[in-house]
Amino acid sequence: MGDKKYTGQDFKVVGTRVKRPDGIDKVTGRARYGADMNAPGQLVSLMLRSPHAHARIIKIDTSKAEKLKGVKAVITAKDLPDLTNGNAGLFDTLENCMARDRALYDGHAVAAVAAIDKTIAKQALKLIKVTYEKLPHVTDVDEALLPGAPAIQPRYAQDGQPVNFMGKAEFGHGDIDKGFAEADVIVERSYKTGQTHQGYIEPHACLASVSPDGTGELWVTTQGHFSYRNTCAQLLGMDIAKLKVTSSEIGGGFGGKTHVWMEPIALALSRKANRPVKMVMSRVEVFKASGPTCSTSMEVKIGAKKDGTIVAARAECRYMGGAFPGIWGTLGGMTAFACYDIPNNKAIGVNVLCNRPKVAAYRAPSAPMMAFGVESTIDQLAKELKINPVELRLKNVAKEGTLAPYGPVWGPIGIEPTLQAVRDHPHMRAKLGKNQGRGVACGFWFNIGGQTCSDLNIGQDGSVNLTVGTVDVGGARASLALIAAEELGISYDHVKVNIGDTSSLGHNDTTEGSRGTFSSGMAAIFAARDAVEILKARAAKMWQIPPEDVTWEDGHAKAVGAEHGNLPPLSLKEIAAKAGNTGGPIAGHHEATADGAGVSFASHIVDVEVDPETGKTQILRYTVVQDAGKAIHPDYVEGQFQGAAAQGIGWALNEEYIYGDDGRLQNAGFLDYRIPVCSDLPSIDTKILEIPNPSHPYGIRGVGETSIVPPLGAIGNAVSNAVGVRMYQVPMSPPRILKALDDAAADEVA
Amino acid sequence: MTGVHVTTTINDDPIEYVCPADESLLDVLRDRLGLMGAKEGCGTGDCGACSITLDDQLVCACLVLGAEAEGRAITTIEGMSDGEKLHPLQDQFINNAALQCGICTPGFLIAAKVLLDREPNPTETEIRYALAGNLCRCTGYDKIVKAVQAAAKDLRKQNKKK
Amino acid sequence: MEVFLSGPLRDAVDGLASIEVEAETIRELITRLTDRYPKLEAHLEDGIAVAIDGTIYRDSWETPIPKNSEIYMLPRIAGG
Numbered sequence: 005m006g007d008k009k010y011t012g013q014d015f016k017v018v019g020t021r022v023k024r025p026d027g028i029d030k031v032t033g034r035a036r037y038g039a040d041m042n043a044p045g046q047l048v049s050l051m052l053r054s055p056h057a058h059a060r061i062i063k064i065d066t067s068k069a070e071k072l073k074g075v076k077a078v079i080t081a082k083d084l085p086d087l088t089n090g091n092a093g094l095f096d097t098l099e100n101c102m103a104r105d106r107a108l109y110d111g112h113a114v115a116a117v118a119a120i121d122k123t124i125a126k127q128a129l130k131l132i133k134v135t136y137e138k139l140p141h142v143t144d145v146d147e148a149l150l151p152g153a154p155a156i157q158p159r160y161a162q163d164g165q166p167v168n169f170m171g172k173a174e175f176g177h178g179d180i181d182k183g184f185a186e187a188d189v190i191v192e193r194s195y196k197t198g199q200t201h202q203g204y205i206e207p208h209a210c211l212a213s214v215s216p217d218g219t220g221e222l223w224v225t226t227q228g229h230f231s232y233r234n235t236c237a238q239l240l241g242m243d244i245a246k247l248k249v250t251s252s253e254i255g256g257g258f259g260g261k262t263h264v265w266m267e268p269i270a271l272a273l274s275r276k277a278n279r280p281v282k283m284v285m286s287r288v289e290v291f292k293a294s295g296p297t298c299s300t301s302m303e304v305k306i307g308a309k310k311d312g313t314i315v316a317a318r319a320e321c322r323y324m325g326g327a328f329p330g331i332w333g334t335l336g337g338m339t340a341f342a343c344y345d346i347p348n349n350k351a352i353g354v355n356v357l358c359n360r361p362k363v364a365a366y367r368a369p370s371a372p373m374m375a376f377g378v379e380s381t382i383d384q385l386a387k388e389l390k391i392n393p394v395e396l397r398l399k400n401v402a403k404e405g406t407l408a409p410y411g412p413v414w415g416p417i418g419i420e421p422t423l424q425a426v427r428d429h430p431h432m433r434a435k436l437g438k439n440q441g442r443g444v445a446c447g448f449w450f451n452i453g454g455q456t457c458s459d460l461n462i463g464q465d466g467s468v469n470l471t472v473g474t475v476d477v478g479g480a481r482a483s484l485a486l487i488a489a490e491e492l493g494i495s496y497d498h499v500k501v502n503i504g505d506t507s508s509l510g511h512n513d514t515t516e517g518s519r520g521t522f523s524s525g526m527a528a529i530f531a532a533r534d535a536v537e538i539l540k541a542r543a544a545k546m547w548q549i550p551p552e553d554v555t556w557e558d559g560h561a562k563a564v565g566a567e568h569g570n571l572p573p574l575s576l577k578e579i580a581a582k583a584g585n586t587g588g589p590i591a592g593h594h595e596a597t598a599d600g601a602g603v604s605f606a607s608h609i610v611d612v613e614v615d616p617e618t619g620k621t622q623i624l625r626y627t628v629v630q631d632a633g634k635a636i637h638p639d640y641v642e643g644q645f646q647g648a649a650a651q652g653i654g655w656a657l658n659e660e661y662i663y664g665d666d667g668r669l670q671n672a673g674f675l676d677y678r679i680p681v682c683s684d685l686p687s688i689d690t691k692i693l694e695i696p697n698p699s700h701p702y703g704i705r706g707v708g709e710t711s712i713v714p715p716l717g718a719i720g721n722a723v724s725n726a727v728g729v730r731m732y733q734v735p736m737s738p739p740r741i742l743k744a745l746d747d748a749a750a751d752e753v754a
Numbered sequence: 755m756t757g758v759h760v761t762t763t764i765n766d767d768p769i770e771y772v773c774p775a776d777e778s779l780l781d782v783l784r785d786r787l788g789l790m791g792a793k794e795g796c797g798t799g800d801c802g803a804c805s806i807t808l809d810d811q812l813v814c815a816c817l818v819l820g821a822e823a824e825g826r827a828i829t830t831i832e833g834m835s836d837g838e839k840l841h842p843l844q845d846q847f848i849n850n851a852a853l854q855c856g857i858c859t860p861g862f863l864i865a866a867k868v869l870l871d872r873e874p875n876p877t878e879t880e881i882r883y884a885l886a887g888n889l890c891r892c893t894g895y896d897k898i899v900k901a902v903q904a905a906a907k908d909l910r911k912q913n914k915k916k
Numbered sequence: 917m918e919v920f921l922s923g924p925l926r927d928a929v930d931g932l933a934s935i936e937v938e939a940e941t942i943r944e945l946i947t948r949l950t951d952r953y954p955k956l957e958a959h960l961e962d963g964i965a966v967a968i969d970g971t972i973y974r975d976s977w978e979t980p981i982p983k984n985s986e987i988y989m990l991p992r993i994a995g996g
Contacts, residue, residue, distance in 0.1 A: 027848035030856030031840065033791020033831035037857060040790045122781075123774060173924040173991070202996075203891045205795040205803055206857045255793070255857025256891050259996020287796040331962070334991045337923060365996030411922035411988035412967035450993045452974060478854035478892060517995020597975035639851035643893055647854060650894030674800035674889060682895040683879075683886040699971050709995055 018490045018702065021639050024482040025501065026253070038209030038225030038252045043280035046211065047076055047118040049273055050125040051266065051283075052132050053293065054107030054114055057141035057359040057667025058154060061103060061134065064115055068131040074124035077277035078132070079116045084272060087241045096328040098239055100362045101268050107136065108156060108327035109359050110668040111292025113266070118273040118281045141359040141667035142168070145301050145324035148358045156327050156357040170325065170355035173334040175410045176341070176348075183316025183348030187307025191385045195377040196733045197716070198660025199299035199324065202366045203651070203679045206255020207290045212270035213280040219246045220274070224267055227257040227475050228514025232264055233506045239268045240275070247271075250505040251475045258651070259365030262516045265294045291672035295364025296661060298323040298332050304377035312391045314400045317341055320352040321374050326363040329355055335370035338410035339713075340378055342448040343419050343605065344397070345406040359667055365516060367648060368449040368709035372655065372716050376734060379445035379717025384730065393721065394427045394444055397607075418631025418695040419446060419605035425629045425691055426607040440613045440624065441726025447606045447713025451522065451706030453598035454513030458527040459504070460488060460535050460592040464584075466577030468492065470531070471504040472524040473512025478644065478708070480520045483636035487525050487702070491532035493559030494576055510595050518706025521636060523598040529701050535592030542586040543574045600699025604707055606630035608649065608714040612722040616745055619738030621657055621723060627689040633697040633705030644708045646688040652715025654680045660735050762823040764789070765833025773820040780804045780815035782823070783830065791831035791860045795889065802888035805861035806830050812868040812887075831860035834867065842908035843867055843901070852901035854892035861888045866902045874910055878903070917983070919945065922990040925964065928955035942966050943977040945987070963992030 029035040066078045081104040088094040098104075102113045115132050119125040140154040147153060148168040155167035162169060184190060206225055214220035220242060226232050229251040237247045254261060270283040285294070302321035308314045319340045323332035333353025340351035353370065386393040401420045407413055426432065426444060436442060459471045470488045474480070485499040492499075513519065536556045543561030544551040553565050560573035583590050611625040628645040635641040658678040662670045671677045696703025716734050724730045729744040757772035764787070773782050778797075783789040783806075792815050795803035799814040806815045807829045808822075834841045843863050846852070853859045862885060869876060869884040876884065881902050882895070890898065920934045929935060930953075937952075939945035945966065950956045965974045967988040973979050974992055981987065 021851075023848050024851070026856075027853070028840070028844075030853055030859050031844040031847050031863060032835055033789075033860045035856055036790070037793065039784075039794065171924070174926075175923040204855075204857075205801055205889055205891055206793065206855070207795070253857075254855055255795075256855045258891070262994075262996070284794075287798065287801075331991065331994070334924060335993060338991070338993070365994060367996045369994070369996045411920055411990050412970045412972065413986060415970040449995070450972070452993060452995055455975060479851065517993070519995065599973040599976045599979070600971045639897075640854070643851055643854050643897060646894035646896045647892045651891070673798055674796050675798065679889060679891065680894075681886045681889060682899070683882040685882075685895055687878075687899070688894050688896045706995075 016490060017496050018486050018636050019638065021637065022482055022486065022496050024479050025485060026481055035253045037206055037255050039284045041211045041223045041252065042282065043211055043213060046280040046282050047120060047277060048122050048125050049116060049118045049270060049281050049283045050129055051113045051289070052115040052129050054103065054110065054112045056107055056136055056138055057110045057143065058139040059107045059136040060139060061105060061107060061114060062137055063135040065133040066115060069117060069128040072124065072128050072131060074120040075117055075128045076279060077118040077273045079269060079272050079276060080114065083276065087239060094235065094238060097235060097264060100328060101264065101266060109361050111289065111361065113269065113293060116269050116273055118277050143358050143360055143663040143667050145299055145322050145356050145358060148356050156359060160329055168357040170329040170357055171333065172352055172354040173337045174350065174352045175337040176350035177407060178348030180316045180318050180348045180350050184307045186315050188310045189385065189388050190305065190307040191381050191388060192303065192305040193381055193384065193732060194303050195380065197300045197373045197376055198735055199296050199360065200366065200655050200659045201291055201296040201677065202258035202260035204256025204258060204260060207285040207287060208265055208294060209284040210267050210270050211280060211282045212267070212274040214271050214275040216278060218242055220271060222247065222249045222267060222271065223252055224249060225252050225254045225261060227254065227261045227477060227516055229475065230473060230506055230512050231262065231514045232267060235264050236268050236271055240271055248505055248507045251503055254475055254477055257477055258367045259369060259516060260295050262514045263295055263364045287674065288672045291677060292669055293361055295362055297366035297369060298325055298363050300324065300373040302374065302377050304381045306381045306385055308385055308389060310389065312389055312396050312399045314344065314346050316348040317346045318350045319374055319377060320354065321377070322354045322356050323370060324356050324358050324360065326360045327357060328362045329357065330363055332363060332370045336374045339371040339448055340374035341409045343402055343446040344400045345402045346400065349409055351409060367651060367712045371447065371449060371713045372652060375445065375447055375713045376716035376720060379714065380720045383721040383724065394423060397446060398423050398427065415698060416695055417603060417605060418693055421693050421695060422605055422607040422629040422631060425693060426609055429609065429627060431609045431625060431627045431689065434611065434625065436611065439616060439726055440611060441722045441724065442609065442611050443718040443721030443725060444607065444609050445714040445717035445721060447710050448603060449518065449709040449713065450603055451601040452517035452519050453523050453601045454519050455511050456523040456527040456598050457510040457512050457595045458524060458531050459509065460528070460531040462535060462580050462590040464580055466580040467498045467500070470499060470501045470528055471508060472501065472527065473504055473509045474520045474524040475515045476503055477515050477520065479640040480524065483521045483640065484524055484528050486636055487528045488532050491529055492536065492576060493557065518708040519601065522601055522700065522704050522706050525636065525702065525704055526598045526700060527594040527596065530594040531592040534594060535590060538590050538592065539576060539579050542579050542583065542590065545586045546574065546579070546582060547571055602633050602697025602699065602705035604631055604705045604710045606710045606714055608718045610718045610722045612719060612726055614723055614727045614741060616727060619741035621736060621741065623653060623686055625686055628711050629691045629693065630707065630711055631693045631695050631705060632707045633700065634694055634703040635692050636704065638692060641692055641707050642690040645690045645711045648709065648711035649688055649715055650680050650685060652712045653685065653719065656716045656719040656734050656736060658735050658737060758821040760821060760824050762826055762828060764828045765830060775821055777820045778816050779818040779820050779823055782820035783815060789830050789832055793857055793860065802861045802865060803858055805864040805888060807864060807868060812865055831863060834863060843905040846901040846905040846908065850897050850901035850904060852893065852897040858888060858890045862890070862898060870906055870909055874906060874913070876906060917987065919987045919989060922988055924991060925959055925989055928959055929953045939981055941977065941981060942973060942979045945981065946977065965990050965992045
């Protein structure tokens with residue numbers, strides 16, 4: 005087991021499937037999530053939200069609400085001074101938390117109340133009188149770029165550009181005009197993708213408690229409590245060190261909980277009322293006023309020689325970022341052609357504003373959309389060239405030494421191995437029946453490292469506390485405990501991992517970009533090695549021999565050298581028991597930026613059956629092959645593959661934000677925003693490949709995000725093979741498939 | 755609004771409370787009785803995170819009024835284990851990594867128990883449809899189904915011995 | 917040594933795809949380039965990353981740059 009090349013050791017516990025340490029609390033209902041904390045004297049809070057997609061706020065009269073008995077605080081933008089110090093991004097966050105002069109989307113918060121109970125809070129909301137002046141609105145990404153479109157953020161408008169154009173980012177290399185001129189076959193198509201939400205089952209929730217002396221506490225469901233602390237402290241004019249943020253267990257994030265949506269308001273209410281304030285979003289509020297991903301509209305053009313060599317590729321994709329600018333176009337441009345070695349390629353990502361909620365990251369943000377266009381186009385190219393779609397991809401696959409579209413040259417990467425594994429997988433040979441089709445697609449995500457801090461403290465009985473600052477979104481605690489146990493040479497059962505609050509550790513970056521296990525794992529390794537040095541030195545003192553004569557093996561200090569050879573080894577437990585006399589408590593630390601994150605590639609296979617009468621697509625079989633670098637706990641790596649694929653399937657078949665002509669969100673609930681349920685999906689087979697990341701001591705690559713990237717293209721390809729229609733828009737919902745079938749039939753008749 | 759006085763049984767315990775007529779049973783459990791295992795994911799009965807049983811029937815607590823619990827028997831996740839002895843479903847969920855964030859887990863456990871109480875040897879399809887009222891966004895359901903199958907096997911073995 | 921610039925960063929350096937500059941660490945590289953091309957400051961605020969021989973560094977600005985390594989400057993990526 006294990007790859008010796010990077011660590012020179014056979015792994016003893018890393019790679020085994022142990023029980024996760026927080027399991028019992030989660031299966032008994034004891035685990036505490038964002039809405040599961042209460043404080044004495046706490047108030048209930050509710051937000052008043054704009055019913056208009058775009059409106060000037062002329063006046064807000066809160067006087068009657070403030071006078072209602074039981075109401076302890078009412079907040080509008082005038083209670084939130086601009087303390088952002090010219091930081092445009094932070095000001096956008098402030099304006100998104102509560103509208104200042106204009107409501108920018110249906111559901112944008114305009115006021116908030118804190119009262120002694122829900123009944124009174126609801127009455128208070130009704131007593132707040134807002135005078136709006138409705139403005140024209142736009143919710144479609146292409147319409148937002150037309151002349152005459154309403155300006156969503158005039159302060160960001162660029163000279164000579166449409167008012168809602170927020171910049172474009174171009175990536176690639178070579179000469180695409182020359183490349184296309186050399187192509188024997190060119191396929192050029194347009195595609196669209198609908199807006200989706202991360203769909204975490206737990207709504208945003210927090211408990212804020214601020215004191216008149218400028219100190220405060222926040223209990224909150226978040227992917228990054230340190231980041232939330234920085235943002236909230238700055239917006240409220242508090243010292244970072246005086247705001248203690250504790251992350252609750254998190255009921256799903258996927259990128260949507262990397263950004264504050266209402267927490268500064270809860271803190272502001274608490275400060276004004278001088279009492280703890282609990283704030284929980286309803287599901288409608290989550291859909292309307294947290295951070296879904298972008299909808300897009302794009303063109304993709306790929307050209308190849310007769311033998312299947314792709315010579316040129318171009319993609320231009322407009323990313324609808326909601327009412328505030330973001331980096332979505334940049335991320336899309338960087339990832340579009342990442343899986344392939346194309347000598348002349350150009351990918352352009354354009355950022356556009358609309359009267360929709362502020363977009364946040366959603367698992368491999370911006371990549372699934374471009375991949376839908378690119379993977380669909382590659383399959384159409386394969387058809388015209390009469391080449392097998394897997395072979396076409398293999399022929400043009402990126403390898404170690406290939407120039408990535410966003411610049412650097414790839415080190416060892418897993419895309420070719422995953423495609424080979426797909427080609428050779430038994431799934432590819434399963435028989436297909438009528439109206440059934442198979443599709444394959446590839447995907448990529450960068451993954452990141454980031455600032456990480458951890459403490460490893462050894463108890464007097466030799467049991468170990470590992471405190472990390474990355475929120476555990478999916479079970480990483482088990483992997484981190486395995487890593488600490490591996491390094492120390494002790495049993496996994498004696499390691500307890502805690503997620504420290506912001507006062508216990510230095511800054512830790514958010515759990516996003518698939519960095520949790522990678523970064524905190526790296527920190528755990530070095531904190532443990534730090535502790536081992538101390539343990540060896542203590543053993544040396546206990547034996548009264550020079551420290552250079554001590555090694556660490558299998559959880560024990562061993563004396564080396566002929567003159568010490570008879571000394572029986574000292575266990576970690578024995579050394580810990582004597583710590584008081586050898587220098588005090590024993591601990592290891594590690595503060596660093598974990599750089600060198602390894603990219604993760606995946607290839608997926610999907611079989612579908614399309615019902616030509618209803619347009620419904622059933623997923624019959626699904627296989628994920630992805631490179632994990634090193635799977636610390638294979639169950640949880642598989643879980644990430646399966647969960648990401650399921651989200652991609654929902655995005656491909658059913659999920660989208662539907663806006664009315666009035667600019668209001670029509671399907672802000674799980675009934676009509678239809679995510680996959682248990683009966684929609686088959687078993688999702690997984691195959692973990694391990695092409696180690698040379699920059700991590702164990703070879704770990706982030707794994708959480710990549711597998712949401714292939715499903716859109718894979719399913720589009722499968723539908724095409726099943727019933728002969730190519731879908732250019734996701735979700736490929738039944739009405740769209742029926743229309744495509746009808747159009748195809750009409751074309752045949754014509 | 756005058757409160758409604760309710761006397762009921764929850765996890766075999768005698769419980770009394772007073773709540774507004776329009777308060778949901780979910781809010782009563784979480785805000786008045788300290789039983790926070792049932793979660794609010796949507797408030798409209800679409801996600802199943804608040805699954806409980808009401809007189810042995812699987813229901814969403816957000817769709818039941820606190821007042822409707824009068825004289826009836828309720829079970830919640832807090833009643834599933836027997837002291838420190840976990841129910842086989844709870845055990846197998848952990849063994850099979852059938853939870854990632856865990857927010858949907860209490861709801862799934864209640865729904866799965868209702869299934870296995872009525873059908874000790876369900877097919878995979880029966881399991882998937884019985885659990886279709888519970889949303890999970892993390893796992894893709896694969897390991898949840900495997901955990902239910904494993905627990906069903908444990909329970910059949912247990913019951914054979916009886 | 918030659919430093920390649922990726923995507924939107926090229927706008928800040930008059931459209932050039934690569935620039936000659938000497939530097940021993942990432943920090944020195946960034947300082948020298950922003951001295952020469954002040955427009956790069958704005959991109960610094962948005963966030964940049966530097967890839968040395970394919971490994972991406974987002975934060976570790978003390979990282980030494982070995983001679984003859986291949987350097988790319990890219991936008992700073994995140995995730996979800």
